[in-house]
Amino acid sequence: MTDKKATLAVEGLDANIELPTYKGTMGPDVIDVRGLTAKGYFTYDPGFVSTASCESKITFIDGGKGQLLHRGYPIDQLAENSDYLETCYLLLHGELPSEAEYKEFVDIITTHTMVHESISRFFRGFHHDSHPMAMMCGIVGALSAFYHDSLDITNPRHRIISAHRLIAKMPTLAAMCYKHSQGQPFMYPDNNLGYAENFLHMMFGTPCSDPKVSPVLARAMDKIFLLHADHEQNASTSTVRLAGSSGANPFACIASGIATLWGPAHGGANEAVLKMLEEIGDVSNIDAYVAKAKDKNDPFRLMGFGHRVYKNFDPRAKVMKGTCDEVLAELGLENDPLLAIAKRLEQIALEDPYFIEKKLYPNVDFYSGIIMKAIGIPTDMFTVIFATGRTVGWIAHWHEMLGESVKIGRPRQLYTGATPRDYTDRAGRPAASVDTF
Numbered sequence: 040m041t042d043k044k045a046t047l048a049v050e051g052l053d054a055n056i057e058l059p060t061y062k063g064t065m066g067p068d069v070i071d072v073r074g075l076t077a078k079g080y081f082t083y084d085p086g087f088v089s090t091a092s093c094e095s096k097i098t099f100i101d102g103g104k105g106q107l108l109h110r111g112y113p114i115d116q117l118a119e120n121s122d123y124l125e126t127c128y129l130l131l132h133g134e135l136p137s138e139a140e141y142k143e144f145v146d147i148i149t150t151h152t153m154v155h156e157s158i159s160r161f162f163r164g165f166h167h168d169s170h171p172m173a174m175m176c177g178i179v180g181a182l183s184a185f186y187h188d189s190l191d192i193t194n195p196r197h198r199i200i201s202a203h204r205l206i207a208k209m210p211t212l213a214a215m216c217y218k219h220s221q222g223q224p225f226m227y228p229d230n231n232l233g234y235a236e237n238f239l240h241m242m243f244g245t246p247c248s249d250p251k252v253s254p255v256l257a258r259a260m261d262k263i264f265l266l267h268a269d270h271e272q273n274a275s276t277s278t279v280r281l282a283g284s285s286g287a288n289p290f291a292c293i294a295s296g297i298a299t300l301w302g303p304a305h306g307g308a309n310e311a312v313l314k315m316l317e318e319i320g321d322v323s324n325i326d327a328y329v330a331k332a333k334d335k336n337d338p339f340r341l342m343g344f345g346h347r348v349y350k351n352f353d354p355r356a357k358v359m360k361g362t363c364d365e366v367l368a369e370l371g372l373e374n375d376p377l378l379a380i381a382k383r384l385e386q387i388a389l390e391d392p393y394f395i396e397k398k399l400y401p402n403v404d405f406y407s408g409i410i411m412k413a414i415g416i417p418t419d420m421f422t423v424i425f426a427t428g429r430t431v432g433w434i435a436h437w438h439e440m441l442g443e444s445v446k447i448g449r450p451r452q453l454y455t456g457a458t459p460r461d462y463t464d465r466a467g468r469p470a471a472s473v474d475t476f
């Protein structure tokens with residue numbers, strides 16, 4: 040708490056309302072509005088644009104500066120020097136691991152990559168063209184049924200075991216979704232391979248042919264996981280926290296995060312980017328689409344541009360852009376027509392006054408979508424891969440929240456519906472004349 044008090048003067052109230060304020064280690068001070076309910080007021084903040092829903096020590100973002108820190112470490116330093124599993128350890132435990140701790144962590148994750156054989160039977164219930172995010176929501180939620188030995192959420196050891204299981208099994212499940220859609224046999228994880236390399240092996244290997252994964256592509260995949268590992272209190276993480284606040288088990292909570300991530304304004308954007316590039320079809324059509332994006336009466340938006348928090352640049356996008364160039368060079372795809380559209384759009388966004396004034400820069404999903412497309416990952420798998428990388432962030436926030444005394448999340452509302460009225464007999468009622476959906 041700080042010495043500063045915020046004073047709220049409300050017309051008609053005899054006395055002003057004094058509210059305490061708090062200072063974080065970084066970022067804006069916050070005003071504690073909890074006392075307002077007793078005074079007969081709620082705060083109103085749709086989209087939570089001015090609301091700190093919790094206290095957290097995991098990730099800090101300064102959107103204006105384009106700064107993203109995990110436990111204090113800048114994302115570009117982690118992307119340059121660390122790897123996904125070391126970053127997972129950092130997010131979960133708060134510090135970078137020693138060599139011995141790192142080896143132990145990698146070993147634990149590696150030896151938990153297999154899923155129960157019964158899980159493979161769940162996939163049979165899904166039609167071959169089911170969206171992989173639909174499968175992921177269902178299958179990750181179903182994991183709740185397999186681990187009764189460690190579902191005591193009040194026990195920190197149980198929580199960490201669930202964290203290990205989720206981080207280890209997500210790539211296996213993600214690859215199983217893909218294999219199911221292809222009608223190919225599931226590939227077992229190969230524990231001799233690194234995390235990202237193993238994922239690509241399970242995606243693209245078959246029992247007949249299991250080509251060695253290119254180190255450039257494995258590194259790019261690892262970076263995609265790392266750059267998506269956490270992002271503060273975004274929509275899916277807030278959903279996981281909200282679900283967790285009711286005492287739900289970790290697998291159910293992560294399934295709720297996956298469902299939220301699916302939306303095109305959040306994790307679904309990387310899939311939407313590729314769909315948009317395909318719809319644009321040719322560089323000659325770009326101007327028409329840019330005009331649509333600028334037209335206030337047209338709901339069309341350029342997917343992969345803009346961010347709720349980064350109003351300067353997305354630091355993850357900077358790293359991703361470098362990786363994108365490496366991957367395209369490795370695969371000899373520099374002249375791909377879809378990429379030509381992407382490059383031209385990027386150029387427009389950086390030069391056009393509309394995008395400059397509204398601070399709409401290419402975000403991480405813009406480049407990660409292009410990389411994954413180049414690697415040969417189908418677009419409907421993009422969000423699944425985002426979910427795989429983000430699992431550690433979700434679980435780190437869930438674990439942090441449960442380490443403190445938790446109050447169930449229960450927002451209030453500004454009610455603008457009907458005032459009390461008496462029920463009338465259906466026979467004498469006029470037509471409702473309402474929109475039917």
Ligand code: CMC
Nearest residue numbers: 304305306308332340341342343344345346347397402404
């Ligand atoms: N194309 C065209 N105009 C846009 C775009 C866009 N992609 N994004 C925002 N605008 C305009 C918007 O029309 C509005 O204009 P006006 O002020 O005239 O009404 C203004 O910019 C501000 O938009 P907003 O919707 O109030 O901004 P927001 O902070 O609520 O939304 C966003 C952020 C990411 C949802 C939005 O920029 C968007 O829909 N982008 C496309 C989808 C996308 O790429 N999402 C991925 C986000 S990064 C991944 C993640 O972290 O989840």
